[in-house]
Amino acid sequence: MSSRPRPSPRRRTSGRAVSVWLIALLVALVATVQIRSEAEVERTLVGIDTTSLAFLIDDLHRANESLQAESADLAQRKTTLESGGSGAADQVLSDEAKHLRAVEGLVPVHGPGVVITIDATGLTALDLQDALNNLAVGGAEAMAVNDRRVVAGVPIEQNGGGVAIDGVFVAAPWTITAIGDSNRIAEVADAMTLQLRADRRVRQASYRIEADVPIKAVISEKPFVYAIGS
């Protein structure tokens, strides 16, 4: 009966070394996977975080809904023009002129909205521009400050110690009138007045929702001097 050959000490040592190396290799592999996985997260998160992405998705949904509505309006206008004669064209053009005059602030307007009152000392033109932009982002479709109509392009500047809209000084308190979706604008107005009340320069900041807000102030259209239609 032959006895099983005992592995030589050299072979035993080499077997253990292989096991240790295998374990080490496995550890290295797992560690590499782990590091690469985290690196992938880091790389893909560069520039924008998931919360911002979620807000962006919300904004894009809202934007696309608005674009769809515009597209539907234009398709309707095109159908009207295709189906009618000059009478239809006159109606379409008159309606568009009326709409664009309201967009550009050339005519008085009214509608649901909010009235915000801010009594403060030392607020600047940038503060007012930010406030009006926030309201516009929040759905304001027509705005006025102390009975001065404001649309994008109307200069709001620091004028000495005060703020001027289109060259006219607007003294505190500011009454900002905004027409649009009352619920959405009220949310913005609520956050804005809350923030303003924490500002040492502000004595009082409040808002009220109204079913029908009139904006009587209008802008005078300035003819183009430099721009040429393409």
Place this chain on the structure above:
Amino acid sequence: MLSLVVVAVVALTTGFLVAGQVRARLLTPSNQVARYQALVRSVQDLEATNADIRGKIAALRAQIDALETEAAGRSAATQALRDQVADLRAHAGLTAMHGPGVEVRLANGVPGPDAGAQTGYLVNYQDVQDVVNLLFAQGAEGISVNGRRITPLTAYSGSAGQVIIDQGPPLSSPIKVTAVGDRNRMAAALDDSSALPDIRARQVQFQLHLIFVGSPDLQLPAYDSSLRIPHVVAS
């Protein structure tokens, strides 16, 4: 022999620790990546839809214009109305225009040493808003930002490093603001060191870029999005 046992024990302990780590963290980043990628895909899909609808809007406006031109050719009254609307459209940014002006380029700077919580080196929507307001105050007659026309209803939003204008997709650095109007007046205002104080401060702190050049002829595209004001009634 003892050393091999020690190595084996250390290796096993490391293995258990790694396994624990894998269970605790490896899956989480993988899920984070998947969730992040799903969000990115949603944004990309929505941006593609956004571009499609804007293209459709531009096409519809061109078709309407052609139909109105045809109708105006048949009636002097329609022609007069069309001229009025053409002028209103130009002021609303609905038609392309060109003329002398300035091009302002805004670009991200470099993060500061404690950049973890600071985003001051990134161009943000307030920077764009401030530049546009300055240019309008100095006689700009029309402005576009990275090819998006500014209108009377324009609003700016976004998060750090992202600029959203109206219903358009997010823009990021570099941002090019193109303004047609009184070129000398706009250039003088941009040269004024007291103008755009926040941007100037970040130019020093983060090397934020603000450069501009004048040009005898710049092109502005027509606005391709919505000007709807459903809650406003003309009195």
